[in-house]
Amino acid sequence: MVNKMNNLYVNIALFLVSAVCLNNIGIAQITRGATPGEIYISTDWYMDEYGQVHYAILHSTDNGETVSLKYENTENTPPGEMRVGTVLGDATPGALYNKGNNELWVSFDYGKSWEYRDGPFSMLYYFSGFANGEIFKTWTNEALWQVELYRSENHGLSFELINESIEVGLLDVGHFEGEVFGLSGSAGIGYELNFSIDYGEYFTETPIDSTVAFWSISGHYPQISRGTEPGELYLTSWWPGDYYKIFHSIDTGYTWTEQFESETINVYFWRVKYTAGREPGSFYVMRSRINPAGDHTWLYIDYSNDYGKTFTTYFHDLDSTITGIRDFELDSIKLSNYPNPFSGHTTFSFNIPAKSKNPKLNIYDMYGILIRQLSIYRKKTQV
Numbered sequence: 001m002v003n004k005m006n007n008l009y010v011n012i013a014l015f016l017v018s019a020v021c022l023n024n025i026g027i028a029q030i031t032r033g034a035t036p037g038e039i040y041i042s043t044d045w046y047m048d049e050y051g052q053v054h055y056a057i058l059h060s061t062d063n064g065e066t067v068s069l070k071y072e073n074t075e076n077t078p079p080g081e082m083r084v085g086t087v088l089g090d091a092t093p094g095a096l097y098n099k100g101n102n103e104l105w106v107s108f109d110y111g112k113s114w115e116y117r118d119g120p121f122s123m124l125y126y127f128s129g130f131a132n133g134e135i136f137k138t139w140t141n142e143a144l145w146q147v148e149l150y151r152s153e154n155h156g157l158s159f160e161l162i163n164e165s166i167e168v169g170l171l172d173v174g175h176f177e178g179e180v181f182g183l184s185g186s187a188g189i190g191y192e193l194n195f196s197i198d199y200g201e202y203f204t205e206t207p208i209d210s211t212v213a214f215w216s217i218s219g220h221y222p223q224i225s226r227g228t229e230p231g232e233l234y235l236t237s238w239w240p241g242d243y244y245k246i247f248h249s250i251d252t253g254y255t256w257t258e259q260f261e262s263e264t265i266n267v268y269f270w271r272v273k274y275t276a277g278r279e280p281g282s283f284y285v286m287r288s289r290i291n292p293a294g295d296h297t298w299l300y301i302d303y304s305n306d307y308g309k310t311f312t313t314y315f316h317d318l319d320s321t322i323t324g325i326r327d328f329e330l331d332s333i334k335l336s337n338y339p340n341p342f343s344g345h346t347t348f349s350f351n352i353p354a355k356s357k358n359p360k361l362n363i364y365d366m367y368g369i370l371i372r373q374l375s376i377y378r379k380k381t382q383v
Helices: 008-024
Strands: 028-032 039-047 053-060 068-074 086-089 096-100 103-107 115-118 124-128 135-141 146-152 160-166 169-173 180-186 190-196 204-208 223-226 233-239 243-249 257-261 271-276 283-290 297-304 312-318 335-338 347-350 360-364 370-375
Touching: 028 271, 028 283, 039 086, 039 283, 039 297, 039 312, 086 124, 096 124, 124 169, 135 169, 169 223, 180 223, 223 271, 233 271
Parallel strands: 028 086
Antiparallel strands: 028 039, 039 053, 053 068, 086 096, 096 103, 103 115, 124 135, 135 146, 146 160, 169 180, 180 190, 190 204, 223 233, 233 243, 243 257, 271 283, 283 297, 297 312, 335 347, 360 370
16 A cells, blocks of 8 residues: 555646546536526536446536436447437426437436437537427538528427528527527637527627627637526626636627626636526526546536626535535645655645535545545544
8 A cells, every 4th residue: 555655746646637638528518497496417427446437417406506316327328328418408397408429319307318309410509499399409511511500399309490501609599489699700809799589590790899708718608698587698708817707788788797707717627617597697607627536526506696796606526426515615625744755654634624524535546546545533644
């Protein structure tokens, strides 16, 4: 055991490399459900003892304070089985879409069981609609190199071609039948908000001020999400320095009010997604990353009930059992050991939050494999 634990600082660096590798192939998405306080999340979950990565669809009815597991699969999904990917809510209670492996699936029991609907095609994107069973898709016709827009009214059983050459990226739908929002433009040049009242057949453009949205950071583009009132929109945009801002509009995007500016986020480690909710003022930010050992995901759900101005954070340590909420941030725990490097023994020192229950110290080798688990009794433990 001493050889495995020696040069601990080298092992920690290797853990971070392992976490980045999993993070780059990971899944992260959040979507509103059909009722107030309801959200769904798709995410990478944990790595089992055989090296298989598990993925999960989670459900919450209390704004993310607690989550329950609805569906899971491994990275080597058997043929004919749905693969967890991007989840999309529907206006129908209990209905949920999942786009995984370029296939569209639908569930009518809150994500427990699934039915195949559409695909597989590459360059395929879906956007859930305003009414029950309404979902849009865009597909790139590579033969003509143009993007086609389709709409379904029956939960994806069949699609009708709406626009055979759409020039905007769809973002969300509005509060009236036929309302569709999109985005056009380029980072560093300027963006326009595109608005349609005929399901995306024709669009009008509204320039977005450069102080609201101008950049694209590491694949993070400006994103629109509808609020709960007609004309109400949220816009989340990223800025140099790797931080995001949340803006709010009540006039269909003609004017914007800045609500929130985040701290700097290391996008090399963190996945950040967001959505407005079903309750007035509700907005969610999902932040997730692989833990430093590289074997499971840390999930943070930031919930706002004042239109994105302030947030309450709920943390979930997604190990193989999917533990519940913790009342503290893991980042606040400071751990050190001395001597380091060492031979024979070392002493770990760390703080334990007062509200923690049954704390344990996990020790991993340089490959991220758990080699010891020590129960903590609020005193120094020597190994």
